[in-house]
Amino acid sequence: MDSYLDKLPAFVDTIKSIKETIITNIVLIGQIPAPTFKEKRRTSIFMERLADFLVDECTTDGYRNPIGIVKGTSGTKPPIFVVAHLDTIWGKDIDHYYTIKENSITGAGITENSIGVGVLVSLPEIFRKLNLRFESDIVLAGVIQSLGRGNLRGIRHLLKTWSTPIRGAVCIESYELGRLNYYADGMTRCEVDCNISTTNAWEHKFKPNAILILNEMINQILKLRLPQRPRSRVIIGKISGGFKHGTIAYDAKLGFEIQSNSDKMVKSIFNDIKDIVEGISHEYEVELKLKTLSNINAARIKFNHPLVKSTVDVMKKLDLTPISEPSESELSIFLSRKIPAVTLGITRGEKHQHIGATAEIEPMFKGIAQIIGVIMAIDSGVCDEE
Amino acid sequence: MTAGCVMKSSWLEKNTFHHSEFNDLNRLVEEKQRKNLKISLCLPTLNEEKTIAKEILIVKSELMTRYPLLDEIVVIDSESTDKTREIARSYGADVYKAPEILPDLEPFTGKGENLWKALYVTKGDIIVYIDADIKNIHHRFVYALLGPLILFDHIKYVKAFYDRPIAIGKSKIRPTGGGRVTELVVRPLFSLFFPELTQILQPLSGEYAGFREIFEAIPFPIGYGVETSMILDIYEKWGLDVIAQVDLDRRIHRNQDTRALGKMAFVILMTFINRKIKLGLIDIKEDLSNEMIQYNLIKNEYKPDIFQTEGHERPPIIEIPAYREKFK
Numbered sequence: 001m002d003s004y005l006d007k008l009p010a011f012v013d014t015i016k017s018i019k020e021t022i023i024t025n026i027v028l029i030g031q032i033p034a035p036t037f038k039e040k041r042r043t044s045i046f047m048e049r050l051a052d053f054l055v056d057e058c059t060t061d062g063y064r065n066p067i068g069i070v071k072g073t074s075g076t077k078p079p080i081f082v083v084a085h086l087d088t089i090w091g092k093d094i095d096h097y098y099t100i101k102e103n104s105i106t107g108a109g110i111t112e113n114s115i116g117v118g119v120l121v122s123l124p125e126i127f128r129k130l131n132l133r134f135e136s137d138i139v140l141a142g143v144i145q146s147l148g149r150g151n152l153r154g155i156r157h158l159l160k161t162w163s164t165p166i167r168g169a170v171c172i173e174s175y176e177l178g179r180l181n182y183y184a185d186g187m188t189r190c191e192v193d194c195n196i197s198t199t200n201a202w203e204h205k206f207k208p209n210a211i212l213i214l215n216e217m218i219n220q221i222l223k224l225r226l227p228q229r230p231r232s233r234v235i236i237g238k239i240s241g242g243f244k245h246g247t248i249a250y251d252a253k254l255g256f257e258i259q260s261n262s263d264k265m266v267k268s269i270f271n272d273i274k275d276i277v278e279g280i281s282h283e284y285e286v287e288l289k290l291k292t293l294s295n296i297n298a299a300r301i302k303f304n305h306p307l308v309k310s311t312v313d314v315m316k317k318l319d320l321t322p323i324s325e326p327s328e329s330e331l332s333i334f335l336s337r338k339i340p341a342v343t344l345g346i347t348r349g350e351k352h353q354h355i356g357a358t359a360e361i362e363p364m365f366k367g368i369a370q371i372i373g374v375i376m377a378i379d380s381g382v383c384d385e386e
Numbered sequence: 387m388t389a390g391c392v393m394k395s396s397w398l399e400k401n402t403f404h405h406s407e408f409n410d411l412n413r414l415v416e417e418k419q420r421k422n423l424k425i426s427l428c429l430p431t432l433n434e435e436k437t438i439a440k441e442i443l444i445v446k447s448e449l450m451t452r453y454p455l456l457d458e459i460v461v462i463d464s465e466s467t468d469k470t471r472e473i474a475r476s477y478g479a480d481v482y483k484a485p486e487i488l489p490d491l492e493p494f495t496g497k498g499e500n501l502w503k504a505l506y507v508t509k510g511d512i513i514v515y516i517d518a519d520i521k522n523i524h525h526r527f528v529y530a531l532l533g534p535l536i537l538f539d540h541i542k543y544v545k546a547f548y549d550r551p552i553a554i555g556k557s558k559i560r561p562t563g564g565g566r567v568t569e570l571v572v573r574p575l576f577s578l579f580f581p582e583l584t585q586i587l588q589p590l591s592g593e594y595a596g597f598r599e600i601f602e603a604i605p606f607p608i609g610y611g612v613e614t615s616m617i618l619d620i621y622e623k624w625g626l627d628v629i630a631q632v633d634l635d636r637r638i639h640r641n642q643d644t645r646a647l648g649k650m651a652f653v654i655l656m657t658f659i660n661r662k663i664k665l666g667l668i669d670i671k672e673d674l675s676n677e678m679i680q681y682n683l684i685k686n687e688y689k690p691d692i693f694q695t696e697g698h699e700r701p702p703i704i705e706i707p708a709y710r711e712k713f714k
Contacts, residue, residue: 020447020477027440031522097521097638100439102476
């Protein structure tokens with residue numbers, strides 16, 4: 001294993017030597033808008049580019065996740081998956097055209113997840129440039145319908161229908177270099193809609209205000225006693241509502257996530273919040289609808305799992321300091337299926353999740369080298385031991 | 387249907403292509419090598435730091451590194467005050483300041499000047515000119531212009547056309563628009579004087595390619611008129627059949643306000659009329675004014691904003707001794 005670790009610093013320069021091709025892939029794919037559920041055009045370009053780089057097989061699965069396969073030498077070893085989500089948080093009416101400067105790329109979605117997808121498509125060319133052959137097939141998957149209401153449908157379907165065992169996986173995120181995710185919290189993402197009827201025959205004496213109703217709901221959520229163990233929290237992430245300054249708000253919407261490293265605790269908190277919703281709805285005589293948008297089960301591999309240890313070694317060899325936090329992404333679907341996996345970030349940047357997001361170019365080459373290092377680690381058998 | 391219409395549609399059918407007809411890059415490279423051609427890409431710039439890197443990078447990756455179709459990428463800059471030159475250089479283009487090329491000649495400023503001077507510093511048998519403000523640059527912008535030149539021996543000059551949505555505001559795109567000067571100025575003029583040329587769907591597009599033997603033999607106006615005069619001169623000297631046009635689909639670029647387009651229209655009209663006079667096709671009794679006057683309302687007072695153009699024009703570069711010396 002040490003033999004490939006020693007090669008990693010030199011890989012950085014070789015990868016940099018084809019930076020035009022890597023950035024071209026990032027730009028040509030990233031400039032195609034792909035809001036969740038509308039990834040078709042980006043999928044086509046993804047396939048076109050993969051075919052252009054002569055991957056051995058290029059196809060889509062039954063759910064239209066685009067996939068390229070770089071054939072391995074063994075023929076018997078299970079495949080290694082490398083995945084990046086194709087969908088973005090930005091709609092089609094947003095200008096997706098990127099600006100490139102000497103050391104940066106700026107534009108909507110560049111860190112969510114254009115760099116990840118562009119690098120994924122560039123891997124066949126990077127393997128060629130580095131003269132790398134693997135024992136396992138390398139499955140390069142751009143998965144659709146990951147974000148928000150997508151609820152990771154693409155990756156769920158891909159893994160559910162994949163017929164053979166999977167050796168290990170690397171999930172690629174554009175942002176941020178240094179992240180090492182190997183555990184996922186249990187999570188339930190919800191939305192509450194509050195509507196005050198304006199046509200109801202029975203009229204309130206004092207018309208309730210939808211924003212104040214949600215305010216009451218937030219106050220009651222904040223009063224919940226959440227345990228430190230299992231680690232649990234409720235994140236109030238989105239709120240919208242109302243019409244104009246001088247008019248009572250007839251509708252409002254609240255988005256929140258329940259996160260915990262215990263699925264049982266997520267359920268328990270969800271039930272508490274459901275009770276709050278029903279109580280407020282009854283007492284204030286308003287219509288409150290609680291909707292669950294997505295669910296993820298808690299799953300993890302341990303820090304001393306050989307894949308995590310090897311990934312830490314790879315990162316340290318490249319002078320990267322690993323930072324670990326729970327991740328609610330494709331990783332959790334791999335882990336919940338007992339497939340060892342990690343999520344890695346490629347570069348640094350600023351204004352992440354902003355229309356003017358900016359990603360640095362130079363750190364990217366180290367970020368890519370670390371992904372190659374982890375693929376090599378999996379190919380050398382670090383996921384085969386358990 | 388008149389005889390003229392029959393002739394027109396025949397040119398339009400034969401010499402109009404879609405970029406997808408040329409996406410077999412291996413074939414283009416093979417044919418280029420078989421014909422022993424050298425190809426240069428020239429990007430004329432003035433403060434294009436937002437788009438220049440992307441253009442160089444994508445074209446270099448796809449048409450130099452992956453498919454050796456281009457031999458060089460050259461940026462000719464009109465003394466930009468932003469970082470255009472530094473950025474272009476950092477992505478591997480050969481960068482020149484226009485006034486430093488053929489320094490013994492009186493320097494002028496304008497796109498036409500840059501295109502003309504590019505002929506002196508580039509090495510290609512074919513030169514591709516691409517504007518540097520294209521937001522949705524794709525390598526098809528280059529290979530599709532080269533396709534007809536490489537594959538068909540009778541084609542000597544290729545012009546782009548496209549659907550042109552315009553970027554509005556900071557982050558919104560509207561689906562149609564663009565080409566106002568073409569439709570309001572150039573097409574009416576062509577219809578009046580050269581009906582055959584109306585078949586060229588976007589005569590003002592900034593993307594075209596041609597053989598050196600064509601470009602070196604025609605004069606280049608310094609400013610906006612260069613595209614119009616180029617078409618008129620090529621048509622006059624070699625006829626319509628050496629010209630082809632290629633549909634490049636969408637091109638997204640900076641929008642220009644009506645005042646700026648007014649100035650552009652003025653220069654194009656001036657170039658057009660001067661060409662007609664030179665060809666002996668019209669006779670104007672008085673000298674034309676070289677001033678375009680637009681009015682601004684400032685503090686309840688109308689004040690003229692005068693745009694002056696000298697209408698300078700470079701002669702065919704083949705007539706310049708230094709050029710003949712270099713390319714003999």
